[in-house]
Amino acid sequence: MRIDFDPEAMGRTPFYKLLTSVVVPRPIAWVSTLSEAGTANLAPHSFFTVACVSPPVVQFTSVGRKDSLRNIEETRQFVVNLAPEHLFEQINATGTDFPRGVSEFDAVGIAREPSRAVKPPRVAASPVALECELHSTVTLGDSTVVFGRVVHAAVSEAAMVEGHPDVRRLRPLARLGKDEWGTTGEVLEISRIRYADWPGVTQG
């Protein structure tokens, strides 16, 4: 038996709550931007993923028109900082609806560092920064998807194992439903099976 849900009948907010409880866990893009006036903004976005491999493009969604989106439209650059476990409360605090002229870096007390390839600063204590140039935006109903071409990636040396970022060292947070957040649980490993190796498949 299943329980059925009709988005049309339920309406926006109840269905949004259902959707965000079943599309889980979601990685969190901690997005730093600069306004034209020079205020540094920082806000978490969990509607986030990789959009393209070549060129490397990431995407996040602004539900409504928020400061991060406005800044990116103005200055065409942003940084996706990984949201690490040890900054849990600070990350949540940067989701507060501060007025446009207030920098979350200052209000929450988050140290910044200069980026390499773009003007918005990086979060100094985050182990990963993906520096992006705006590629394009797509507006869908009440939301705008922002695509950013990654022009530089910086990973903390301490998070690297044998030349590769290691999830056990990155310790990323994830967003779940309601007010729930997740940490990385057990890490499983398995190789992809090529069709040629599938049991019963004979090589032609």
Ligand SMILES: Cc1cc2nc3c(=O)[nH]c(=O)nc-3n(C[C@H](O)[C@H](O)[C@H](O)COP(=O)(O)O)c2cc1C
């Ligand atoms: C963990 C977390 C994830 C969030 N994900 C999103 C998201 O994907 N899209 C969005 O529009 N808002 C999201 N929010 C809410 C924004 O962070 C919040 O509205 C914030 O004030 C926006 O800041 P800004 O106006 O400075 O851009 C999230 C909040 C939290 C705490």
